[in-house]
Amino acid sequence: SKEDPATKGEAFAAGANDYLVKLPDRIELIARIRYHTRAYLDHVQRDAAYRALRESQRQLISANLELERLTRIDGLTGLGNRRYFDEYLAAEWKRAFRAQSPLSLLMIDADNFKRYNDTYGHMAGDEVLKQIARVIQSGSGRSTDLAARYGGEEFVVVLVDTLLEQSSAIAERLVQGVRELNIPHGPDRVTISVGVATAVPTADETPNDFVNAADLALFRAKSGGRNRVAVHMSRS
DSSP states (O other): OTTOHHHHHHHHHTTOSOOOSSOOOHHHHHHHHHHHHHHHHHHHHHHHHHHHHHHHHHHHHHHHHHHHHHHHBOTTTSSBOHHHHHHHHHHHHHHHHHHTOOEEEEEEEETTHHHHHHHHOHHHHHHHHHHHHHHHHHHTOOTTOEEEEEETTEEEEEEETOOHHHHHHHHHHHHHHHHTTOOEETTEEOOEEEEEEEEOOOTTOOHHHHHHHHHHHHHHHHHTTSSSEEEEEOOO
8 A cells, every 4th residue: 555664665765755645635735845846946056055165165276276386386487486496495305315315406597698688688588588498397307306497597407316417417408408499699599507416415414505506516617618517516
């Protein structure tokens, strides 16, 4: 019969939320229909509100991730910015210290860039920086490495688990890559100089010491005629 528990159980399992043993009078039937209509509409509205909330949360997460990304990116070149470089180098320095693994740093400078800006204008100078950045990015493309704009016409590349010989070879490729852009610069063309430092971090050294070592190597490269690579090996 319709009042049999098994029959009612099957009906509810199939999705029913109410049942009638016999046809009720008109007033009761209308009341039941109104009740279940409101219940259904409330359910639909809750589902819609939940979906809207989930979408809002998804958009918020996406916006926060994009904001975080933008705080790490140099607006002109698309490389990492100085703040991100400082954070990344500090973290990789600690990791390399714990693992006693080699860490390399390239300090890169566009040669005679002020003269280029004075001759061709700042817009042309910005375009040169973007082209140099693309060479640097493509030449240091491992996911564990970081290419960043250090400031002005200076760039840096952090090379994880990389020995001096390997990092020097990468630096040479970057110098050649920029030279092959063949961007006119007076009687010559746009070039870069690169200073290379490699170290296995020790307790009495800091990331700043490492940056200074790469900067010293860069100074030697520029003093030696520019458009070249110079290396500095840490005592560690």
